[in-house]
Each structure stands twice: as structure tokens, then as C-alpha cells.
Amino acid sequence: MYNFDFVKPKTLAEATAAMAGEEAQALGGGQTLIPSLKARLASPTTLVSLSGIKEMVGVCKGDDGSLCIGGATPHAVVAAEAAKTYPALAKLAGGIGDPAVRNRGTVGGSLANNDPAACYPSAALASATVVTNRRRIAADDYFQGMFTTALEAGEIVTEVRFPVPEKAAYIKFEQPASRFALTGVFVAKFKDGVRVAVTGASEEGVFRWAEAEAALSKNFSAAALAGLAASADGMITDLHGTAAYRAHLVGVLTRRAVEAAA
Amino acid sequence: MKVTMTVNGKSRSGEVEGRTLLVNFLRETLNLTGTHVGCDTSQCGACVVHVNGQAVKSCTMLAAEADGADVKTVEGMANADGSLSVIQQAFQDHHGLQCGFCTPGMVMSAAALLKENPKPTEAEVRHYLEGNICRCTGYHNIVKAVMAASGQDVSNIAAE
Structure with a gap:
């Protein structure tokens, strides 16, 4: 790992100022970034830790009933504190990595990194709005391909707002060594429609399965998915599974998620 | 700094x-x-x-x-008088280590588990320890040791 200056601001204003420096990089829990630094895949001049900013940690309920999660909130905290209000999201957070990783890794870090096999992007694409130190970004505009987001240089994910669906479930097929999603599907049923967000499968990162959304919006049952199959075009092929295998998993996991949604 | x-x-x-x-x-x-x-x-x-x-x-x-x-x-982790803590003693009693390389991490993870879940099931122990790898594959006795440290009867657990 190349060396860098480490700063740990106490307020968002200080963090924003620190991020304005050239080659500054925000540090969430570091569960992806630190391994990346070790591999010299990243070499920032300054690392700006977000873990000391109290206003960015915690789970609360917004005026519109949304669940508001501070960008620097660790997965373990979300798993515990969202369990009653948004169980599907709590289950997703409680299934990321392992307990030690969940004590450090944060929702903001996961969404800023946008790993194509990470769990959180599916829940976010299924409903959330990403709030940064500059603006609010609807999830449909936020995710822009593998490891690519709408975030600009110096922008920090300060909060993620999740409207709570009527029913929802996340089912992931784990890649057993990394525990990332070989493929994972988040299904969320809202009053005005159903969202189906798929992670781990596409070379473009997380995406919405439009055909399944249309079918489930008319009839929210696994039967409504009969005959629907996700296309293998653009799906990831690697040593863990082919594109066709992942496309098949999308169908299987979507059905399981609908059945599990409560 | x-x-x-x-x-x-x-x-x-x-x-x-x-x-x-x-x-x-x-x-x-x-x-x-x-x-x-x-x-x-x-x-x-x-x-x-x-x-x-x-x-x-x-x-x-x-x-x-x-x-x-x-x-x-x-x-x-040891007690103030230098004797082994309950978890460490259980690892010794139940042969919860082979080469011992993973043991410090196993002991610390086990301690964290038992703090939040004092009487875990065998499945909960295995699930909680999924971020700790024992390359001797000595998992049965590690799980047994953690169950014993929680004060539960381990006569019917693992290590067939």
C-alpha cells in the first residue's frame, strides 16, 4: 500500500473541505477500499475518514415514513435497527460478508463503490434516494454501470432514504468464498407498483428486470412470473458461473423473493 | 502521526x-x-x-x-490471575485448535458472539464464525468449544 495522509473530520463541512483536495478519497468502513489500497488498485494522496462524523451515523424515520440511514452507518447497525421497520433491508444488511465485516462496512461505502456483486445496490435500486453533501439522486439515475455512479469528485454519500415497501424480500445466491452475491434479487412491492432489482448478474452492475416488474405489478405472485426468463445477453461469465447460469438464477431468485416477501 | x-x-x-x-x-x-x-x-x-x-x-x-x-x-483474554478465560479453556478442553494459527481470531470472534448471544445454537455458532477460516479444517471441535464455553451440554455435538 502506498502511503497517504489520513484525516478524520468531525463534521460534514470539514469532510467536504477535505474532499476538495486533489486525489482525496473518502473512506467509509474500508472493507473494500483497504484491500484495494493494499493491491495498489487505488493510491489517493489523502484519505478522508467518514467514521468520525456523528451526523452521518444512525437509522431514523423520515417525515414521509422513509427509513433514513446515515451514509457512515455500519451494516450491523442497519441489521439491528431496521429489523422492525424494514425487515427485508435488515436481512440484506445482516447477510453481507461476515460479522467483523458488518461491524465496519457502511451503506454509503457500498453504494459509492457499486461493486457489481454487492448486496446494497439492489435494495437501493429497488427504492432508495441517495443523498449527498450536494444533492439528492434518485436510484435510477445513481447507478451507471459496474463500479460507476453519478457521484462526482468530492461528493460524499451522507444518507440513503428508503421508502418502506408494503412487501419486500432479498434473496441472494452466495458465492461461497467471498459471500458476495453470485446473483441476488431484491423485490419490493409498493402501492403503485413492484420493483425488481438484480445484483451480481450483469456486466453493467445492478439493474431492474422490467418484464418481471410489469408482471408482478399486475399480480404479485410467483405464478405471474411463469414463462418469464431473463436474457443472458450482457450477463457476467466467470469461473463461478456462466451468463446463462446467472440468467437462470435471476428467474429462480425472483420467484423465491416474491414467495418470501412479507 | x-x-x-x-x-x-x-x-x-x-x-x-x-x-x-x-x-x-x-x-x-x-x-x-x-x-x-x-x-x-x-x-x-x-x-x-x-x-x-x-x-x-x-x-x-x-x-x-x-x-x-x-x-x-x-x-x-486471560483472567486477571493469568489463568485461561472460559472460552480459552474450552478450546483447550475440546481440542479446538490444531496448528493454532486461526485460534486468536476464533477466540475473539467467539467472545463477540457469546456477548451478543450467550446461548447460541450450533447452527448460530457456525454461521457467526463464517468469517474465520481454519485451514486445518478443525471446525467441529472449534464449534464444540464455543458451545461448551456458553455452558451448554456438548456431549452430542459434532466431532463424530
């Missing part, structure tokens, strides 16, 4: 670089070599320590992030 943290109940300070990992600070600056580096890629859990009461992988946390924190390593 200088960092100061409480390690196993004592205030410890030292100079670190921005890139210094917590595990390197513990092992190389404080000479607390009980905490191991197995994979160095956040997978194996041999480096698990407690930071402010929570299990973390010390190879994937910067020492600077632990400035001001309360850190506990395997060296801090």
Missing part, C-alpha cells in the same frame, strides 16, 4: 503512518504478536480483535482509525 488507544486495559501510544494497519501497530509497535495475519485480504479472520467491544478484522482497519478506541486482543 501519533495515535493513542487503550489496548487490553492499558493506554498505549505510538507513531504510525497513514497506511499503517491496526494489526501492524499491534504486532510491530506494541509487540502483541498474538493477533495473526493470515490472508491479509479480509477473508480469514485470524486478525480479529475487538474495537470498542466489536469484532473487527485488524488487517482491514487503519491504526489511525483506532485512535482513541478501546482495543482488546487475545493477549487480553
Whole structure:
């Protein structure tokens, strides 16, 4: 790992100022970034830790009933504190990595990194709005391909707002060594429609399965998915599974998620 | 930069670089070599320590992030009189280690588990320890040791 200056601001204003420096990089829990630094895949001049900013940690309920999660909130905290209000999201957070990783890794870090096999992007694409130190970004505009987001240089994910669906479930097929999603599907049923967000499968990162959304919006049952199959075009092929295998998993996991949604 | 943290109940300070990992600070600056580096890629859990009461992988946390924190390593697990803690004794009694390399991480993860779930089921123990790899594959006896440390009857558990 190349060396860098480490700063740990106490307020968002200080963090924003620190991020304005050239080659500054925000540090969430570091569960992806630190391994990346070790591999010299990243070499920032300054690392700006977000873990000391109290206003960015915690789970609360917004005026519109949304669940508001501070960008620097660790997965373990979300798993515990969202369990009653948004169980599907709590289950997703409680299934990321392992307990030690969940004590450090944060929702903001996961969404800023946008790993194509990470769990959180599916829940976010299924409903959330990403709030940064500059603006609010609807999830449909936020995710822009593998490891690519709408975030600009110096922008920090300060909060993620999740409207709570009527029913929802996340089912992931784990890649057993990394525990990332070989493929994972988040299904969320809202009053005005159903969202189906798929992670781990596409070379473009997380995406919405439009055909399944249309079918489930008319009839929210696994039967409504009969005959629907996700296309293998653009799906990831690697040593863990082919594109066709992942496309098949999308169908299987979507059905399981609908059945599990409560 | 200088960092100061409480390690196993004592205030410890030292100079670190921005890139210094917590595990390197513990092992190389404080000479607390009980905490191991197995994979160095956040997978194996041999480096698990407690930071402010929570299990973390010390190879994937910067020492600077632990400035001001309360850190506990395997060296801090024994009782005040030097005798083994309940968890450590259970690992010895049930042969919960073979080569012993993963043991510090296993003990620290087990301690974190039993703090939040004092009477876990066997399945819960196995699930909780999924971030700790034993390359001797000695999992049966590790799980048995953790169950025994929780005060449960282990006569019918694992290690067939």
C-alpha cells in the first residue's frame, strides 16, 4: 500500500473541505477500499475518514415514513435497527460478508463503490434516494454501470432514504468464498407498483428486470412470473458461473423473493 | 502521526503512518504478536480483535482509525490471575485448535458472539464464525468449544 495522509473530520463541512483536495478519497468502513489500497488498485494522496462524523451515523424515520440511514452507518447497525421497520433491508444488511465485516462496512461505502456483486445496490435500486453533501439522486439515475455512479469528485454519500415497501424480500445466491452475491434479487412491492432489482448478474452492475416488474405489478405472485426468463445477453461469465447460469438464477431468485416477501 | 488507544486495559501510544494497519501497530509497535495475519485480504479472520467491544478484522482497519478506541486482543483474554478465560479453556478442553494459527481470531470472534448471544445454537455458532477460516479444517471441535464455553451440554455435538 502506498502511503497517504489520513484525516478524520468531525463534521460534514470539514469532510467536504477535505474532499476538495486533489486525489482525496473518502473512506467509509474500508472493507473494500483497504484491500484495494493494499493491491495498489487505488493510491489517493489523502484519505478522508467518514467514521468520525456523528451526523452521518444512525437509522431514523423520515417525515414521509422513509427509513433514513446515515451514509457512515455500519451494516450491523442497519441489521439491528431496521429489523422492525424494514425487515427485508435488515436481512440484506445482516447477510453481507461476515460479522467483523458488518461491524465496519457502511451503506454509503457500498453504494459509492457499486461493486457489481454487492448486496446494497439492489435494495437501493429497488427504492432508495441517495443523498449527498450536494444533492439528492434518485436510484435510477445513481447507478451507471459496474463500479460507476453519478457521484462526482468530492461528493460524499451522507444518507440513503428508503421508502418502506408494503412487501419486500432479498434473496441472494452466495458465492461461497467471498459471500458476495453470485446473483441476488431484491423485490419490493409498493402501492403503485413492484420493483425488481438484480445484483451480481450483469456486466453493467445492478439493474431492474422490467418484464418481471410489469408482471408482478399486475399480480404479485410467483405464478405471474411463469414463462418469464431473463436474457443472458450482457450477463457476467466467470469461473463461478456462466451468463446463462446467472440468467437462470435471476428467474429462480425472483420467484423465491416474491414467495418470501412479507 | 501519533495515535493513542487503550489496548487490553492499558493506554498505549505510538507513531504510525497513514497506511499503517491496526494489526501492524499491534504486532510491530506494541509487540502483541498474538493477533495473526493470515490472508491479509479480509477473508480469514485470524486478525480479529475487538474495537470498542466489536469484532473487527485488524488487517482491514487503519491504526489511525483506532485512535482513541478501546482495543482488546487475545493477549487480553486471560483472567486477571493469568489463568485461561472460559472460552480459552474450552478450546483447550475440546481440542479446538490444531496448528493454532486461526485460534486468536476464533477466540475473539467467539467472545463477540457469546456477548451478543450467550446461548447460541450450533447452527448460530457456525454461521457467526463464517468469517474465520481454519485451514486445518478443525471446525467441529472449534464449534464444540464455543458451545461448551456458553455452558451448554456438548456431549452430542459434532466431532463424530
